[in-house]
Amino acid sequence: MFITILSDVCKLDGEGQMNGTHVCRIHVKRDVGVVRPQSSDRCMTREPLAGEFRTHPTWNKSMPVNGQGVFTFNITRNAPFLVVMTTATTSDNVKLTIGETFAELGITHGNEYTRLSRIEKQHVGYEEDRQISYWVSCNRDSLVLKYGKGYTMEETTLLECDLLTRATTREEQKEIRDRYHVLFSAEGKGIVELYDSKAFISSSALKRAKAIDSERSVCFRKNPFIRNLSPFVLHSDHTTLSVLDSGLYMLSGSLPPGCKEMYDNIRKIELDSPPEVDGVLLSDAIRFSIDTNGCLLHNMLQEKARYSCHQHNARETYLRVTLGENLGDSPGIPYVLEIWPSKHYSPIHNHGNANAVIKVLFGQINVSIYNKHTTDPDEKPLKTFVANSGDVTWISQDWYQTHKLWNNTADYCATIQCYKYDPGDTTHWSYFDYVGENSTIEGFLPSSDITFRDMRQKVLDEYRQTLCGSTQVHQDLSTVQ
Numbered sequence: 001m002f003i004t005i006l007s008d009v010c011k012l013d014g015e016g017q018m019n020g021t022h023v024c025r026i027h028v029k030r031d032v033g034v035v036r037p038q039s040s041d042r043c044m045t046r047e048p049l050a051g052e053f054r055t056h057p058t059w060n061k062s063m064p065v066n067g068q069g070v071f072t073f074n075i076t077r078n079a080p081f082l083v084v085m086t087t088a089t090t091s092d093n094v095k096l097t098i099g100e101t102f103a104e105l106g107i108t109h110g111n112e113y114t115r116l117s118r119i120e121k122q123h124v125g126y127e128e129d130r131q132i133s134y135w136v137s138c139n140r141d142s143l144v145l146k147y148g149k150g151y152t153m154e155e156t157t158l159l160e161c162d163l164l165t166r167a168t169t170r171e172e173q174k175e176i177r178d179r180y181h182v183l184f185s186a187e188g189k190g191i192v193e194l195y196d197s198k199a200f201i202s203s204s205a206l207k208r209a210k211a212i213d214s215e216r217s218v219c220f221r222k223n224p225f226i227r228n229l230s231p232f233v234l235h236s237d238h239t240t241l242s243v244l245d246s247g248l249y250m251l252s253g254s255l256p257p258g259c260k261e262m263y264d265n266i267r268k269i270e271l272d273s274p275p276e277v278d279g280v281l282l283s284d285a286i287r288f289s290i291d292t293n294g295c296l297l298h299n300m301l302q303e304k305a306r307y308s309c310h311q312h313n314a315r316e317t318y319l320r321v322t323l324g325e326n327l328g329d330s331p332g333i334p335y336v337l338e339i340w341p342s343k344h345y346s347p348i349h350n351h352g353n354a355n356a357v358i359k360v361l362f363g364q365i366n367v368s369i370y371n372k373h374t375t376d377p378d379e380k381p382l383k384t385f386v387a388n389s390g391d392v393t394w395i396s397q398d399w400y401q402t403h404k405l406w407n408n409t410a411d412y413c414a415t416i417q418c419y420k421y422d423p424g425d426t427t428h429w430s431y432f433d434y435v436g437e438n439s440t441i442e443g444f445l446p447s448s449d450i451t452f453r454d455m456r457q458k459v460l461d462e463y464r465q466t467l468c469g470s471t472q473v474h475q476d477l478s479t480v481q
């Protein structure tokens with residue numbers, strides 16, 4: 001359960017007297033319980049961990065767009081660190097301080113530090129010996145700041161601060177905008193800096209951290225994070241005013257280029273198109289083959305269960321029926337027909353940062369979305385949605401990359417999955433990483449259980465023979481191809 005609390009954040013003047021200035025509205029996301037601001041949250045002049053950080057930044061870089069964006073640090077830290085957003089012409093700045101069990105957003109104006117929002121809780125701060133994506137979003141138009149961990153999503157947002165929320169008049173808004181104009185401006189050269197603590201310098205973690213703290217470990221997105229994008233794709237030809245207004249769909253014209261290409265290629269594909277001759281549908285033949293002892297798909301599923309990574313659960317299996325060849329620009333063969341028997345599911349896994357498009361061709365599939373650093377196979381998902389026949393969903397490096405698919409219906413489900421590396425991806429990670437039984441991250445090389453051509457021919461033959469009254473279902477199909 002997420003709750004929102006309101007807090008009056010008050011500044012102290014130079015004499016230590018409260019001047020009662022309402023600075024911001026604080027949104028603190030919690031999964032349990034009600035959090036109320038402590039008295040210490042209301043008055044703050046001292047920066048958290050003041051004096052504990054290095055005087056020179058470990059890392060700094062100009063913002064791609066002045067005054068705004070999402071800045072993600074994929075780093076390992078065993079000590080507090082500080083992210084500072086400022087410009088080349090001022091000492092004013094926005095500070096995000098990450099401790100072990102807290103995170104705090106603050107702003108310095110005229111050498112006076114004001115706490116904007118703070119959260120104290122396990123797992124909101126740095127996590128020792130784990131590479132974590134710490135992200136901060138800055139919106140120069142709305143003056144909203146956000147902090148979170150993992151993927152940049154509403155569900156992973158831990159702190160949010162709207163500097164304008166307490167301004168009830170245009171004059172008050174203007175006063176706040178003028179006060180902080182130098183930080184939230186298109187003109188000033190925006191700079192982001194990361195400061196490590198002195199303790200970090202002397203710790204043994206430094207060598208490990210240096211090894212991964214290359215510039216590639218820092219990602220800039222030009223736009224601030226506003227809201228989640230829809231996981232469902234709608235062809236742009238079907239856009240209406242209401243669709244634009246609702247935000248319920250990701251319009252195909254707005255997909256990342258890699259996804260758009262795949263979407264255009266598969267959006268009209270259907271499982272039973274063209275309809276088979278002699279009244280036999282491929283969808284019926286697949287069901288028959290899954291359900292009938294001794295048939296191709298039934299045998300293949302039994303064989304996969306025997307060699308499954310999770311041998312205790314035969315339902316953590318599905319069939320990968322590949323179409324075409326691996327041309328080198330995707331993890332495995334780019335087009336895969338996946339067959340999900342009733343109640344079967346995948347482990348939690350990601351897609352090697354590749355783009356993906358999934359269309360449900362038959363039945364219904366549950367999709368659960370997980371955060372980036374999930375290692376618990378029983379982790380509660382960030383969100384879950386149901387995709388029905390005809391629905392198309394998408395995945396990118398930043399969106400819905402880690403998921404678990406689950407067929408919770410009484411019939412089977414068939415989906416076509418398409419994969420393509422992002423144009424900016426220079427790693428081309430060939431594996432899908434999945435969460436193992438013992439909370440370990442394992443690599444799965446996307447492979448082929450059978451080609452579409454072979455599967456189609458054999459299941460249609462099986463079904464036709466049965467319809468023709470033959471009792472001689474293939475008995476020699478136990479060999480997995």
Ligand SMILES: [Fe+2]
Binds near residue numbers: 349350351403
């Ligand atoms: Fe997947």
